[in-house]
Amino acid sequence: MSVSIESSGCGKATDVGQSVKPGSASAATRSSLDGSVRSTPWDQVESCRLASVSPWRNFRWRNGQRHYSGTYWSSTGCTHIIYESRLELARLLFADFDLDVNHIVAQPFLLSAEVDDRPRKHIPDYMLFGSGLPTVVDVKPQSRLAKAQFTFGWTRELVEQRGWRYQVWTEPTDTELANVRFLAGFRRYQLFDPQLLEQVRAADLDGVAFAEACRSFPDFSVPLVRSALLHLFWTQYFTVDLARPLQSSAVLRKRNCV
Template identity: 30%
Template sequence: MRLPRVEELVPPSAVEFEVGWRDAGGEHRLPLSRASEVEFEAGLPVRAFPSYRGQRHFPGLHWAATTGGHVGFESWLERDHVMLLDFAPEVTGLLSQPFWLFWEDERGKRVSHAPDYFARFEDGRGLVVDCRPLDRIDVRSAVKFEATRAACMNAGWGYRVVGEVDAVRMTNVRWLAGYRHPRHGVAQGMVERLLALFSVPSPLVGQASLAGDPIAVLPMAFHLLWQGRLGADLSRPLSDTTLVSRVEWR
């Protein structure tokens, strides 16, 4: 399905975006052109997730190693994508429902949209993410997504509309997420030993066993895989024989 582009629906010269966000100081609203330097990742969600009897979605909270706090999700698809953003070592900040975007459509009707996530990268770049199964994007959503894309381009941010994730990769990331907490990487001497042992690609369990009891050592290896200090091919199921190697730490 091709998403209608915003220029097909609204004359580009007529699109003026405003952004509204929340932080500890209250609610704020500015033209988007004046808000490009706002640290949206350090703010508060602009809307809460509804919870009601019989709802079809599954809202919840993901504890993010990136921020040391909880990031909300409104569906399992959003849960997967917030986990992937948390898993990306280059992401340094992350917030769900980060702001409201406001604009007028071609009829002069006020339109608003709250994207699902805002991520900040270590080089200062921003990324806005909307999550939706690609076969469930209706015309109304497509228009909002394309307007959001145009707004992000104006602000100098990246923008993605993301759908279902490869099942094998997501299964691996969920497993590694169980070892994302810093408590799994506190034994610095063991961390350095594991990094040295995997200086060349080696089978996960066999090589980790050289550092000690696998029951004690493997959680640290999984933590290093989560951090990106060890790497593996996550397009295939993790197993005892998965080849793991050290990744040069920035």
């Protein structure tokens, strides 16, 4: 049986705006081949080229640092993606879980522009590519949004001039984050028996409780079946309400049958 998981909103977005001097904006990118830097006028930047750049910043780990940095293996692109805080890691989890996202780039460019007669610079956290418009994402805790509104304002103005989406992402609910973080532990398709996955997909599990489904395949151990079902939750073959804690009593629903 397939469980389809529905997210009720990956964080919150804020809408702010500022004026930018026409023609002053540019984007610097770092080559994924040799690390070389290229600067391009903003109105000539193409999203397809940004999809293949390296992160703008390098980061280090040191004892006592205030930021929580690391790399996350994304099932979306089968590659590692960097993050510089726990909240950025949360955004990566939700992006990796989103069926509309098929590519994720961290720190895609250094954006420069003249705003209020002063040079300004900003590095967005992520750029998401998929079935819709490219989306430039900045991640910021709710408590720090006010201080960043000016920067986010002129960044939004420039991003939307290119016809892309801009999102400021803050904390999701505790339950949503706990559910997605738990399911992410089952994201690596290489770890699951293809024969078991095929049998689970072929079975008529729509409307069956999760605990009962785990006992429905006598040729496989219950832990193996449980893991396979949770992997299919992650891939959203089955749907489930992320706003409610995942429980063994949850009823499995195929994504197209809800």
